[in-house]
Amino acid sequence: xxxxxxxxxAFASALARLRPRLNAGFEQTRHLNPRLEGDAVKEWLxxxxxxxxxxxxxxxxxxxxxxxxxxxxxxxxxxxxDLLGRRARIPxxxxxxxxxxxxxxxxxxxxxxxxxxxFTNAAFNLVGFSGVDVQGWLRRLLSAVPALHSLDQALGAGxxxxxxxxxxxxxxxxxxxxxxxxxxxxxxxxxxxxEFPSSLEAPEVFLAFxxxxxxxxxxxxxxxxxxxxxxxxxxxxxxRLTLVSSVGGFRGFGGPxxxxxxxxxxxxxxxxEDDTQRxxxxxxxxxxxxxxxxxxxxxxxxxxxxxxxxxxxxMVTNSQExxxxxxxxSPSSFAVTExxxxxxLGRSHRLYLVAMSGGPLP
Amino acid sequence: MGQxxxxxxxxxxxxxxxxxxxxxxxxxxxxxxxxxxxxxxxRSFRTHLRFDVADLYQGPVADVAPQPDxxxxxxxxxxxxxxxxxxxxxxxxxxxxxQQGPSPAYRFxxxxxxxxxxSDMSYSSYxxxxxxxxxxxxxxxxxxxxxxGKTAIAILMGVLAGYSLREVKRSIQHGQPQMTIADLxxxxxxxxxxxxxxxxxxxxxxxxxxxxxxxxxxxYNRIPTRTQSALLTVMADNxxxxxxxxxxxxxxxxxxxxxxxxxxxxxxxxEALRDRIDVVVKALHFNPRFLGELLHRIEHHVRPEExxxxxxxxSEADIERLYDELLSVALPFALRxxxxxxxxxxxxxxxxxxxxxxxxxxxxxxxxxxxxxxxxAGSGKDRLKDLGFQTRNGLSVRALMTSLxxxxxxxxxxxxxxxxxxxARQILxxxxxxxxxxxxxxxxxxxxxxxxxxxxxxxxxxxxFDLSCAEYDRLGMDxxxxxxxxxxxxxxxxxxLSLSVVQQRLVEIERLLGSWEKGRKVYGPVFDDLLxxxxxxxxxxxxxxxxxxRQE
Numbered sequence: 035x036x037x038x039x040x041x042x043x044a045f046a047s048a049l050a051r052l053r054p055r056l057n058a059g060f061e062q063t064r065h066l067n068p069r070l071e072g073d074a075v076k077e078w079l080x081x082x083x084x085x086x087x088x089x090x091x092x093x094x095x096x097x098x099x100x101x102x103x104x105x106x107x108x109x110x111x112x113x114x115x116d117l118l119g120r121r122a123r124i125p126x127x128x129x130x131x132x133x134x135x136x137x138x139x140x141x142x143x144x145x146x147x148x149x150x151x152x153f154t155n156a157a158f159n160l161v162g163f164s165g166v167d168v169q170g171w172l173r174r175l176l177s178a179v180p181a182l183h184s185l186d187q188a189l190g191a192g193x194x195x196x197x198x199x200x201x202x203x204x205x206x207x208x209x210x211x212x213x214x215x216x217x218x219x220x221x222x223x224x225x226x227x228x229e230f231p232s233s234l235e236a237p238e239v240f241l242a243f244x245x246x247x248x249x250x251x252x253x254x255x256x257x258x259x260x261x262x263x264x265x266x267x268x269x270x271x272x273x274r275l276t277l278v279s280s281v282g283g284f285r286g287f288g289g290p291x292x293x294x295x296x297x298x299x300x301x302x303x304x305x306x307e308d309d310t311q312r313x314x315x316x317x318x319x320x321x322x323x324x325x326x327x328x329x330x331x332x333x334x335x336x337x338x339x340x341x342x343x344x345x346x347x348x349m350v351t352n353s354q355e356x357x358x359x360x361x362x363x364s365p366s367s368f369a370v371t372e373x374x375x376x377x378x379l380g381r382s383h384r385l386y387l388v389a390m391s392g393g394p395l396p
Numbered sequence: 397m398g399q400x401x402x403x404x405x406x407x408x409x410x411x412x413x414x415x416x417x418x419x420x421x422x423x424x425x426x427x428x429x430x431x432x433x434x435x436x437x438x439r440s441f442r443t444h445l446r447f448d449v450a451d452l453y454q455g456p457v458a459d460v461a462p463q464p465d466x467x468x469x470x471x472x473x474x475x476x477x478x479x480x481x482x483x484x485x486x487x488x489x490x491x492x493x494x495q496q497g498p499s500p501a502y503r504f505x506x507x508x509x510x511x512x513x514x515s516d517m518s519y520s521s522y523x524x525x526x527x528x529x530x531x532x533x534x535x536x537x538x539x540x541x542x543x544x545g546k547t548a549i550a551i552l553m554g555v556l557a558g559y560s561l562r563e564v565k566r567s568i569q570h571g572q573p574q575m576t577i578a579d580l581x582x583x584x585x586x587x588x589x590x591x592x593x594x595x596x597x598x599x600x601x602x603x604x605x606x607x608x609x610x611x612x613x614x615x616y617n618r619i620p621t622r623t624q625s626a627l628l629t630v631m632a633d634n635x636x637x638x639x640x641x642x643x644x645x646x647x648x649x650x651x652x653x654x655x656x657x658x659x660x661x662x663x664x665x666x667e668a669l670r671d672r673i674d675v676v677v678k679a680l681h682f683n684p685r686f687l688g689e690l691l692h693r694i695e696h697h698v699r700p701e702e703x704x705x706x707x708x709x710x711s712e713a714d715i716e717r718l719y720d721e722l723l724s725v726a727l728p729f730a731l732r733x734x735x736x737x738x739x740x741x742x743x744x745x746x747x748x749x750x751x752x753x754x755x756x757x758x759x760x761x762x763x764x765x766x767x768x769x770x771x772x773a774g775s776g777k778d779r780l781k782d783l784g785f786q787t788r789n790g791l792s793v794r795a796l797m798t799s800l801x802x803x804x805x806x807x808x809x810x811x812x813x814x815x816x817x818x819x820a821r822q823i824l825x826x827x828x829x830x831x832x833x834x835x836x837x838x839x840x841x842x843x844x845x846x847x848x849x850x851x852x853x854x855x856x857x858x859x860x861f862d863l864s865c866a867e868y869d870r871l872g873m874d875x876x877x878x879x880x881x882x883x884x885x886x887x888x889x890x891x892x893l894s895l896s897v898v899q900q901r902l903v904e905i906e907r908l909l910g911s912w913e914k915g916r917k918v919y920g921p922v923f924d925d926l927l928x929x930x931x932x933x934x935x936x937x938x939x940x941x942x943x944x945x946r947q948e
Contacts, residue, residue: 054697054702055702055703057696057697058697058699061692061696061697062483062696062700062703065692065696065698104706108457111456111457112456112457115456147457147459147460147706150457151453151458151459152453152457153453154456154457155453155454155455155456155457155460156452156453156455158455158456159451159452192452192453193452196452201452204452
């Protein structure tokens with residue numbers, strides 16, 4: 035950090051009023067965590083907490099001291115664990131505090147610990163998932179913040195942004211939450227680089243949009259909007275069999291599998307396992323995650339007319355077309371869900387996913 | 397959300413959300429807790445039946461659920477306890493001991509007193525009892541020499557109840573010889589006093605502390621006797637009265653402090669006020685090995701009462717709910733019988749009356765005579781075996797009710813669904829500390845090694861309970877208790893009982909009395925059983941008369 039930022043008068047006077055309490059909190063925290071440095075805390079106060087508190091006097095002047103004390107205590111907790119400040123092991127948490135929170139005064143006032151703690155935890159969790167675009171999450175949220183007016187909206191937006199950034203297992207819940215948000219906010223979280231389609235302002239169109247997104251995990255938001263008529267009815271769309279994604283990988287390179295996996299379905303969900311672990315695979319347009327199955331796993335019985343068929347030579351067929359995928363020759367296993375064909379190869383640690391897709395994948 | 401910590405741990409250990417657990421997360425999940433997780437009830441890892449989106453927002457920062465605190469309240473209570481012992485009050489003692497399996501014991505000193513290393517979670521009475529009192533809203537007396545933290549823990553309880561530190565400190569009533577009733581309760585507004593045509597027109601400026609749910613009386617034995625009477629009204633009946641004006645006080649947890657527990661001080665504490673104390677807690681000594689902790693606090697101006705975490709503040713609704721929940725903790729019948737047996741040891745005094753009902757120590761007390769004069773002749777009973785001879789009085793209804801509440805409270809705190817024998821054994825001495833008065837003439841105290849029982853009342857009461865349980869076991873009361881059988885039959889109700897059944901029961905009672913009549917020494921429990929049999933006999937007799945009248 036370069037020059038010290040200016041301390042606002044409100045911040046300075048609150049620090050003076052709360053001085054004994056803040057000092058005692060620091061000493062107590064340092065007593066339990068001797069690595070906590072006074073200089074680091076001071077720097078954080080000036081460069082991180084000061085900007086966050088800047089807009090608070092206009093939003094909730096009577097709670098200024100209370101909120102400052104609460105955020106200070108929370109900051110100490112995190113700094114003591116090297117999760118915030120100059121020693122932060124996860125820089126994204128610093129970004130949450132430095133970049134995201136300053137614009138969220140109104141929501142912070144509702145409940146400082148819940149809002150700030152939740153987004154801190156979310157950044158912490160997102161970083162732990164390989165393949166998740168944490169910077170994208172931050173960017174999308176930041177673009178949506180001016181249009182968010184409550185704690186619930188902010189937390190909902192966080193879920194939608196997390197899904198959009200690659201947390202595929204959040205898809206169903208994110209789409210539920212998106213229905214509670216303003217259409218423009220939802221759009222910004224999904225496609226922050228595209229202009230908001232005015233057709234989504236109509237409630238029935240917006241709901242149809244969400245329903246279409248829910249129905250097809252590989253649908254592109256822009257393509258869905260284009261496929262909706264004025265009243266939300268679905269127009270003809272053009273899609274074809276596409277190798278939409280390859281997910282997974284060798285554990286040594288950050289993937290989940292020790293040896294090339296097998297795939298099957300259980301309760302209509304994709305399950306992938308190698309010799310050591312079993313995962314519930316969630317994959318969609320925006321990413322894929324591997325999660326411990328939250329249900330008892332037993333392979334589904336084969337169905338008589340699956341949505342996709344695969345031949346040994348890599349030919350994939352569904353009700354609309356057949357297409358040859360050379361890479362899918364000699365599969366070791368494959369599984370079919372309503373929208374996706376998942377294929378494993380004896381020579382690869384990855385799952386290859388084929389679906390009907392009408393637009394380029396992100 | 398008290399399971400938030402467990403959820404953190406389960407995420408780490410199950411790897412439920414990750415293909416790999418990143419290294420940076422592994423140590424964090426183990427060590428990051430500002431409010432320590434209660435280790436009293438290690439919970440099995442929560443398995444996700446379905447992935448909950450709320451898990452996105454769970455992580456190193458605890459308790460961020462965007463909903464009302466869903467921690468079980470007993471969990472929150474335990475968290476409060478552990479925060480206090482870890483961060484606030486330096487009380488590194490485990491005098492409330494629980495065992496689960498073998499516990500090594502070592503003997504020290506000339507008297508070879510045991511140092512037991514408890515094998516189960518154990519607690520400091522100095523922290524636990526005030527905390528339980530906060531929940532059950534009774535009256536806790538903190539005793540100990542000056543400067544031992546009695547007022548500090550009372551203040552902490554006020555902060556835990558949601559009051560600001562300033563509010564708590566300003567509301568403390570400091571006993572001093574000049575304290576008047578007006579100082580304690582309030583004064584009439586001069587303007588209304590002048591203009592009032594009758595007493596009920598007088599407006600009173602009531603003292604603010606009367607409306608608080610935590611009341612602290614510092615050095616209550618320095619309050620003048622007259623003012624003690626006014627305090628008694630508030631403590632006993634929960635209202636204050638001045639000039640015929642009444643102020644109804646809310647239910648509150650009381651904390652009174654005194655430098656000694658003998659009722660002495662600047663003024664003798666009136667007996668009725670002393671009797672209102674529900675639990676007595678001694679401030680334990682300070683172990684100088686922890687001087688470093690004191691030094692740190694001095695050097696860094698650390699005052700724990702100023703930094704109590706919000707997570708362990710209890711709202712009024714929390715305390716109401718806590719109390720309801722703890723009352724639902726079951727007291728098993730078998731344990732209840734032991735407590736009944738113990739409680740029945742103390743009241744009986746054969747020489748106190750002619751009629752059986754009046755043969756109690758209370759009869760002697762009311763007569764004003766010296767109990768020693770009455771009992772000097774002796775009755776041939778074994779005064780060593782007679783536990784009742786160790787006391788000058790019996791247990792009041794109030795003491796028994798308080799005992800039941802605190803037994804449930806400690807079981808609830810430990811996360812149990814029912815009160816255990818050890819819960820009763822551990823808590824009763826603190827509740828009965830001032831309730832049972834020792835009889836110094838009892839030969840029990842003359843026995844080798846028993847002299848400290850004269851001084852250590854907690855130890856004495858615990859020994860008393862143990863002896864009672866031993867006698868209960870020796871008599872095989874769990875398996876052979878004819879009065880309990882008769883009582884149980886009666887409790888099933890009289891409705892529908894036929895004439896012959898009632899007569900049969902009467903005969904059973906009379907037969908039992910006849911068998912006991914033959915040369916059986918009467919000790920306390922038998923005395924109460926005799927009265928119970930008389931009661932049952934009377935109730936059945938009345939019913940029989942009614943049945944016969946109906947038939948005519």
